Amino acid sequence: MRRLLPKTAFALSLFAGTALAAAAPVPPAAATAQVTAERIGDGIAAFLPPGMTAYPHSLALLRTPEAEGTLPADWQIRPRFDRHVGKTRVTVAVPQGADLYGTGEVTGPLRRNGESITLWNTDNFEYAKDGGKQLYQSHPWVLGVRPDGSAFGVLFDSTWRATLATGSDIVFESSGPAMPVIVIDRASPQAVLEGLATLTGTMPLPPRWALGYQQSRWSYTPDTRVLQIADEFRKRRIPADVIWMDIDYMDGFRVFTFDPKTFPDPKRLNRELHARGFHSVWMIDPGVKIDPGYKVYDSGTVQDVWVRDAQGHDYHGTVWPGAVVFPDFTRPQTRQWWSALYKDFMAQGADGVWNDMNEPSVFNVEGQTMPDDNRHRGGGELAPGPHLEYHNVYGMLMVRATREGIQAANPDKRPFVLTRSNFLGGQRYAATWTGDNASTWDDLKLSIPMSINLGLSGQPFSGPDIGGFSGVATPQLWANWIAVGAFYPFSRGHTIKAPQQKEPWAFGPAVEKTARIAIERRYRLLPYLYTLFRESSVDGLPVMRPVFFADPRDPHLRAEQQAFLLGSDLLVVPAFAQHPALPQGIWRTVSLVDGDRADPLQATLKVRGGAIVPLGRIVQDTNEDSLKPLTLLVSLDAHGQAQGRLYEDAGDGYGYRRGEYRLTTYRAERQGDTVKVGIAGREGHWPAAARPVVVQLVTDAGVVTAHGMDGNVTLHLPRTH
CATH class of the missing domain: 2.60.40.1180 (Golgi alpha-mannosidase II)
Structure with a gap:
C-alpha cells in the first residue's frame, strides 16, 4: 500500500489545489496527461486531475488518502476536468433518474436537482443575498441516490471560491487550481455517508447537557437579567439546560473581556447558573479591537499573529468594536496563541463557547469580508496563500483552535463549541446553527431541509434559531416553531436585539403550554437522542x-x-x-x-x-x-x-x-x-x-x-x- 501523497510533497504543480505551496510551472506534457484514478477505500475512489501526481494536503479530510489498488473497469461515476477562462471546472454526469442532496447549508428544497449555489462563506442577514444560495458555510459535496436505492457521493476537495450546480451534470467551477475529486459509490445513502465519515471524520461525542433546550438573546444583560431568565424557566417548570451570552457581556466588544458594570463577576454568575442546573455559553468573535493597552491586542501584536493585506501590513477591518485586526489561523503559532487565551476565560466557569462573525464578517466593505488578496502566511502543512484560498476555511481553523484551547483549559470535560462559519469536515470541531434567519413561515419551513442537508453533508449537530432571529414572531408562528424545534438536533431559541421577547412564556399562557409540552417531549426522548x-x-x-x-x-x-x-x-x-x-x-x-x-x-x-x-x-x-x-x-x-x-x-x-x-x-x-x-x-x-x-x-x-x-x-x- 502506498500513500497518494508523501508527507514532504507540498509543491507539485499548478493543480495542487487546497493549501498547497506556490505552484510550479506546468510542464508541456501536463496538457496531455491522464487523470489518475485509484481506489482508496471500500467503494471509494480518488481522482487526481492531469498534472497532479499525488494527493495534496486537505483541510476537509482527516488524513491523506492511501491508494489500495486500481478501480474496477465498470466504475461508473468519473469526473471530467477542464481548465478555461481562468476557471477550473469539474463535471460529473448524473445517472438517469438519480436524486441529489447535500450541498451543505443553503436555502431551498431538500432535493437539490436543478439548483445552483455559491460556495463562499458570507454573512447573510435574513438570507437576503442571492436568496440564501450563499450562506455562512461551504460544503463542496453532493449525495446522489439512484432509483434502485443505491447511492454515490462526490467530494470536490477545494477551499477556493466556487459555484456548484446540480442539473443533469454536477458542475463544480472554482476560481482556484484544479483539485482532487473523491467519489463514494455504495449500496445505500447511509453507506455513502459512513464512507464520508471515514474521510472527513465524525462529530465528537458532545456533553449530554448540550442536547437540552437552550435559550439565547442578543443580549441578556446585565447579569441579573440572565439569572431572571433562568429563574423563570424553573418557576414555570419548563425544562432548559443552557443560557447564552451574546456580545453585550463584553467590555466594549473586546473579546475575552467582561463589562465591569454589567458583568462584574462572571465567575459568580456561572456559579449561580450552575446552582440552578444551567450551563452557560459565551460568544467570542475573531475581530480583535485595535486598542494599545488591551491585553489580547498587545499580545497578538507582539506575537505577530494578524492577517496581512496585499502590501504586507496588518489588515484593519471594522466590526462591532470598531477598528479590528484578525488572527491568521493558518499559522500554527496563531492557533496556539488563540487557544491559550481560553485558559483564563474558561476559569470563570464558562461551559461552552460560541464563535460568531467568523466568515470572517467585515462591516462597510463590498462583499462584507476581507479582500481576496489579503495574505495568510501558513505554516506546517499549510502553505502561504491569498484570502481567496483560505476564506472558506477561516471559520473552521478558528473553531479548531477554540476547541483545542477549551480542551487544554478543561481536560476532563468535553468541549462544546458552536460556530456560524465552517467547511466540509468542520463537524470535527464544532456544532452549528443556520445563521440569521427571520421570523417567517417560510424560514420555519426552510429550516427542516436545511438541517437535513447539513446532516447529509457530514454535520449532524445543527438547527436554526427557533422562532426566527430577526423580525416579529406571531404567537401562532412561534408555537408551531417550538413544537417542531424541540426535535432539531440543536434546539435553541434566539432573537435579535429588539423590543419583542421570544422566551416560551412571552406569547401568553396558551403558547407557553405548547412550548412546555414540546420541550418536555424532547426531555423524555433524551436517552434516545x-x-x-x-x-x-x-x-x-x-x-x-x-x-x-x-x-x-x-x-x-x-x-x-x-x-x-x-x-x-x-x-x-x-x-x-x-x-x-x-x-x-x-x-x-x-x-x-x-x-x-x-x-x-x-x-x-x-x-x-x-x-x-x-x-x-x-x-x-x-x-x-x-x-x-x-x-x-x-x-x-x-x-x-x-x-x-x-x-x-x-x-x-x-x-x-x-x-x-x-x-x-x-x-x-x-x-x-x-x-x-x-x-x-x-x-x-x-x-x-x-x-x-x-x-x-x-x-x-x-x-x-x-x-x-x-x-x-x-x-x-x-x-x-
Missing part, C-alpha cells in the same frame, strides 16, 4: 434524517421535506405539514407527555414497527437522572419482534473512551398472549445496577403497560374476541 448522538460520533450517520432513509427505493419519499426521521425509529410530522409523504409499513402514533395528542400544534410522533425507543422521565435539566425509571417504548413488527439500543455514560468527560459506558441492546418478542422484553446484549464496562423499568407496548388498539426490573419484563396482552 443521546444514543443517536453516540451512534453519529461513531458512524457519521445524521441524527435528523430524510424520510426516504426509511426506504431509499421508494420514489414517493425522495422530495419529502416537511416530515423527517430522528434516527431510524422515530418519525416527526409537523402540525403544519401539508399532505406529507410518509413511509410504508408499520408506524404507530405515540404520546410522550400528557396533553401532547390534544394540542393541535404539536408534531405527530410515530414509532417504527420493530423498534424499541428508550425514554426517560420529565426532568428540568440533564443534571437530574431521568432514568428513574427507564421507559421502553415498544412497537412490534409484523413478526411480533422489536429491538432497540440505549447508550449511557457519565454525560461528560472521556471515561467512555476507556470503556466506561454501557450500550444495551433490548429485544422484545411476542409469544402467544405475552410479550417478553429482555436484554439481548451489552457492551462497555459501565456498571449495570438493577433498576426498575416501565415497558409501554404500542399497539394498533392502544398502549399496554407493564412494570418490572431492567432486562426481564413480561406484558400480558388483552384477549380479543
Whole structure:
C-alpha cells in the first residue's frame, strides 16, 4: 500500500489545489496527461486531475488518502476536468433518474436537482443575498441516490471560491487550481455517508447537557437579567439546560473581556447558573479591537499573529468594536496563541463557547469580508496563500483552535463549541446553527431541509434559531416553531436585539403550554437522542434524517421535506405539514407527555414497527437522572419482534473512551398472549445496577403497560374476541 501523497510533497504543480505551496510551472506534457484514478477505500475512489501526481494536503479530510489498488473497469461515476477562462471546472454526469442532496447549508428544497449555489462563506442577514444560495458555510459535496436505492457521493476537495450546480451534470467551477475529486459509490445513502465519515471524520461525542433546550438573546444583560431568565424557566417548570451570552457581556466588544458594570463577576454568575442546573455559553468573535493597552491586542501584536493585506501590513477591518485586526489561523503559532487565551476565560466557569462573525464578517466593505488578496502566511502543512484560498476555511481553523484551547483549559470535560462559519469536515470541531434567519413561515419551513442537508453533508449537530432571529414572531408562528424545534438536533431559541421577547412564556399562557409540552417531549426522548448522538460520533450517520432513509427505493419519499426521521425509529410530522409523504409499513402514533395528542400544534410522533425507543422521565435539566425509571417504548413488527439500543455514560468527560459506558441492546418478542422484553446484549464496562423499568407496548388498539426490573419484563396482552 502506498500513500497518494508523501508527507514532504507540498509543491507539485499548478493543480495542487487546497493549501498547497506556490505552484510550479506546468510542464508541456501536463496538457496531455491522464487523470489518475485509484481506489482508496471500500467503494471509494480518488481522482487526481492531469498534472497532479499525488494527493495534496486537505483541510476537509482527516488524513491523506492511501491508494489500495486500481478501480474496477465498470466504475461508473468519473469526473471530467477542464481548465478555461481562468476557471477550473469539474463535471460529473448524473445517472438517469438519480436524486441529489447535500450541498451543505443553503436555502431551498431538500432535493437539490436543478439548483445552483455559491460556495463562499458570507454573512447573510435574513438570507437576503442571492436568496440564501450563499450562506455562512461551504460544503463542496453532493449525495446522489439512484432509483434502485443505491447511492454515490462526490467530494470536490477545494477551499477556493466556487459555484456548484446540480442539473443533469454536477458542475463544480472554482476560481482556484484544479483539485482532487473523491467519489463514494455504495449500496445505500447511509453507506455513502459512513464512507464520508471515514474521510472527513465524525462529530465528537458532545456533553449530554448540550442536547437540552437552550435559550439565547442578543443580549441578556446585565447579569441579573440572565439569572431572571433562568429563574423563570424553573418557576414555570419548563425544562432548559443552557443560557447564552451574546456580545453585550463584553467590555466594549473586546473579546475575552467582561463589562465591569454589567458583568462584574462572571465567575459568580456561572456559579449561580450552575446552582440552578444551567450551563452557560459565551460568544467570542475573531475581530480583535485595535486598542494599545488591551491585553489580547498587545499580545497578538507582539506575537505577530494578524492577517496581512496585499502590501504586507496588518489588515484593519471594522466590526462591532470598531477598528479590528484578525488572527491568521493558518499559522500554527496563531492557533496556539488563540487557544491559550481560553485558559483564563474558561476559569470563570464558562461551559461552552460560541464563535460568531467568523466568515470572517467585515462591516462597510463590498462583499462584507476581507479582500481576496489579503495574505495568510501558513505554516506546517499549510502553505502561504491569498484570502481567496483560505476564506472558506477561516471559520473552521478558528473553531479548531477554540476547541483545542477549551480542551487544554478543561481536560476532563468535553468541549462544546458552536460556530456560524465552517467547511466540509468542520463537524470535527464544532456544532452549528443556520445563521440569521427571520421570523417567517417560510424560514420555519426552510429550516427542516436545511438541517437535513447539513446532516447529509457530514454535520449532524445543527438547527436554526427557533422562532426566527430577526423580525416579529406571531404567537401562532412561534408555537408551531417550538413544537417542531424541540426535535432539531440543536434546539435553541434566539432573537435579535429588539423590543419583542421570544422566551416560551412571552406569547401568553396558551403558547407557553405548547412550548412546555414540546420541550418536555424532547426531555423524555433524551436517552434516545443521546444514543443517536453516540451512534453519529461513531458512524457519521445524521441524527435528523430524510424520510426516504426509511426506504431509499421508494420514489414517493425522495422530495419529502416537511416530515423527517430522528434516527431510524422515530418519525416527526409537523402540525403544519401539508399532505406529507410518509413511509410504508408499520408506524404507530405515540404520546410522550400528557396533553401532547390534544394540542393541535404539536408534531405527530410515530414509532417504527420493530423498534424499541428508550425514554426517560420529565426532568428540568440533564443534571437530574431521568432514568428513574427507564421507559421502553415498544412497537412490534409484523413478526411480533422489536429491538432497540440505549447508550449511557457519565454525560461528560472521556471515561467512555476507556470503556466506561454501557450500550444495551433490548429485544422484545411476542409469544402467544405475552410479550417478553429482555436484554439481548451489552457492551462497555459501565456498571449495570438493577433498576426498575416501565415497558409501554404500542399497539394498533392502544398502549399496554407493564412494570418490572431492567432486562426481564413480561406484558400480558388483552384477549380479543
